[in-house]
Amino acid sequence: MKVVMAITGLIMVGFLLMHMYGNLKVFLGADAFNHYAHWLKGDILYPLVPSGWFIWIFRLVMLASIVAHIWSAAVLTGRAHAARSTKYVTTKRLSQTYAARTMRWGGVILLVGLIFHLLQFTTQTVQTGFTAGAEPYEMTVGAFGNWWLVLLYAVWVGIVCSHVRHGVWSALTTLGANTSPAARSFLNGLAWVIAVVLFVGFMIMPLAVLFGWVN
Template identity: 75%
Template sequence: MATTTLTPRQRAVRSTVALKALMAITGLVMIGFLLMHMYGNLKAFLGAEVFDHYAHWLKTDLLYPLLPQGWFIWIFRFVLLACIAAHMYAAAVLTGRAHGARSTKYVTTDRIQETYAARTMRWGGVIIVGFLVFHLLQFTVQAVTPGFTPGTSPYEMVVLSFQQWWLVLAYAIWIVAVCMHVRHGVWSALTTLGANTSPGARRFLDGLAWVIAVVLFVGFMIMPVAVLLGWIN
C-alpha cells in the first residue's frame, strides 16, 4: 500500500483545523460551566440555608458515593483549568499564524467582515482571565476578602461582597467581556464543528449565540444587583 507524504502546507492546514476544533470544544465546555455557575448563583434568592446547602453539596457530596467525598470538585477544577489552558494555547497559536499569513497591511475583505466582538476576542480573553484569578482569590482561596472575613459561610461571602458598589461595577465589566466573548464564541465554535450548513442555520446559530449571551448577562448580574439594592440580605 502506497503511503502519502503530506506537504508542509497540508500539515499546517490539518494542524489549524485541529486547533480550531480544540478551541471549539474547550469553549463549549466553559460555556456549559458558566451556565451551571449562573444557576448556582441564583440560589441566593432562596435564602442562606438553600445557598449554603448547595455550596456544600457541590464541594463535598456531588457524585458521592461514586467518588469519595470532595473528589469531584477537584477533578472538575482540573478539567476546567485544562480547558482554559488548551483554549488559550490554541487561540495564541492561531492568532500568530493569522498575523504571519498577512503579507500586506491594507484592510482585506475578511477583516472588514469581522465583528467587533471577533476583533476584541484576545483582549476580552485577557480581561476574563484576570478577573477569574481575582474571583478565585476571593471566593475559593479567600486571600482577597472585600467586606467579609475568611471562614465566612458561602452565602455571607456573596452578600457581603456584593454590598460593595465598586465590586458590582467590576463584576459587570467582567460579565460584559464574558458575554461578548460567548456571543462570538458560540457561533464560531458551532461553525467550526460543522453546524453552519446553510443561511437558515447561520441565522439560527447567530440567534442562539445572542440568546445564550443575554441569558448569561441577566443571570449573572441579577443577583449582585439585588444584593446591592438590598433585595437580598
Template identity: 60%
Template sequence: MAVTGLILIAFLLMHMFGNLKMFIGADSFNHYAEWLKGQTADGGILYPILPAGWFIWIFRVVLLAAVVLHIYSAVTLWSRALAANPTTYEAKRKLAQTYSARTMRWGGIILAGVLIFHLLQFTVHATLIAGAFEDNPYKMVLGEFSIWWMVLVYAIWMVAVCMHIRHGFWSAFATLGANTSAKARAILNGCAWAVALILYIGFMIMPVSVLFGWIGA
C-alpha cells in the first residue's frame, strides 16, 4: 500500500511537471511527448541504454503493477476491516479522523473510475470529445480542455485525487516507520498538504489556462 502509493505520487509529480510544458509552446510539448515514446530523432528517453520506444512500455508496466498491487492491498485491508466489523454502533462519533482518511476507500474507487476515462481519452484516444487532432498532442490537449465541462470534471477528479494523497502521503510514511513523534506527525501531515496542493494547482492551472484562452489563443 505505502510503497506503491509513493511510486504513484512520484509519477503524478512528474506527470504534472510535464503538463506544464503546455505553457512553453506546441513544439516543446509535442517534443516531450514524442521523446517519452522514443519517437524523436535522438531515440528518446534512455536511448541507447534501452532500444528506442522501450522506455514508455516498461514505464507503463511498472505503473500498472503499482496500481494493481495498490488496489490488491486496499481490497485486502477493506475485506479484513469488514470481517472485523460484524456489528455497527447505534451512535458513532468521530474524534480524530479527517475527511480524507475516512474517504480513502470510496474515494479510491471514484478516482480509479475516472482514471479509466482519462486513459481512454488521452492515451488510447477512444473518448476524445473534441475530435481529430492530427497526431498533435498539443492540439489534442487544447481541444479537450476548451470544453468547459471537461475542465470541471477534471477539477472535481483532482479534488478526489489530492484528498487521497493528503491522507495517503502521510499514511505511507507512517507505515514505513517515519512517524517517530507527535512533531514528526505534524511535519508529515504538512508535507502531505504541500504535495496535495502542489499537485492540484500544478495539474489544474493548465486546463484552466486553456479554457480561458491564455494558452494557444
C-alpha cells in the first residue's frame, strides 16, 4: 500500500512540475499560451497516437493515480487506527513536522481545491472573470485579475506544496532511498526544493496578472 502511494504520488508530482512549467508560457503572450493549450488537447504525441487521444490517456492515468492514492491512504489510515484500541496518553508532538501532521486533512482540502480548479478552468462551470468559451489566455488573465482568487490559489497551492514536501520525502523513503544520514539530508533537501519551485513557479503567473505585468 505504501508503495502504491509512493508511485502514484510521484506520478502526480511529475504532472505538477510539467503543469507549472507549461503555465509559464503565459509570459510568451496570448498566441503562444493558447497554441500550447490547444496542442495539449490536440496534436501532442501525434502521429504516435491519433490527434486528441493524449489528453484522454493523460486523464485516465491521473484518475487512476488519484483513486489508487486515496484508496491506499484510506486503507492505511484504517489499519493505523485499528492497531490501537486506546488513544496515546500523551498528546505532545515529538519529531513530526507540520507537513507530516497535516497529510490526511491536507490531502482532503487539496482534493476539494482540485475539484474547484477543474470546475473553473477545465469545464468553465464556475466563471470568475471570464465567460464560457473563453480562450485559455483570456480565461486565465480574466480570472487572476481578482485578488481574492489569487489569495485562494496561494492558500491552495501552499497546501499542495506542503503535501508534496512531506510526500516526496516519504515516497523516496518508502522506495528505499533513505539509506544513510547523508541520503536523509539529500532527500529532505530535494523535497524542499521541489516544493519551493512548485510554489514559486505556480504563483508567479497569478501574481503577474494581478499586478498587471501580464494582461
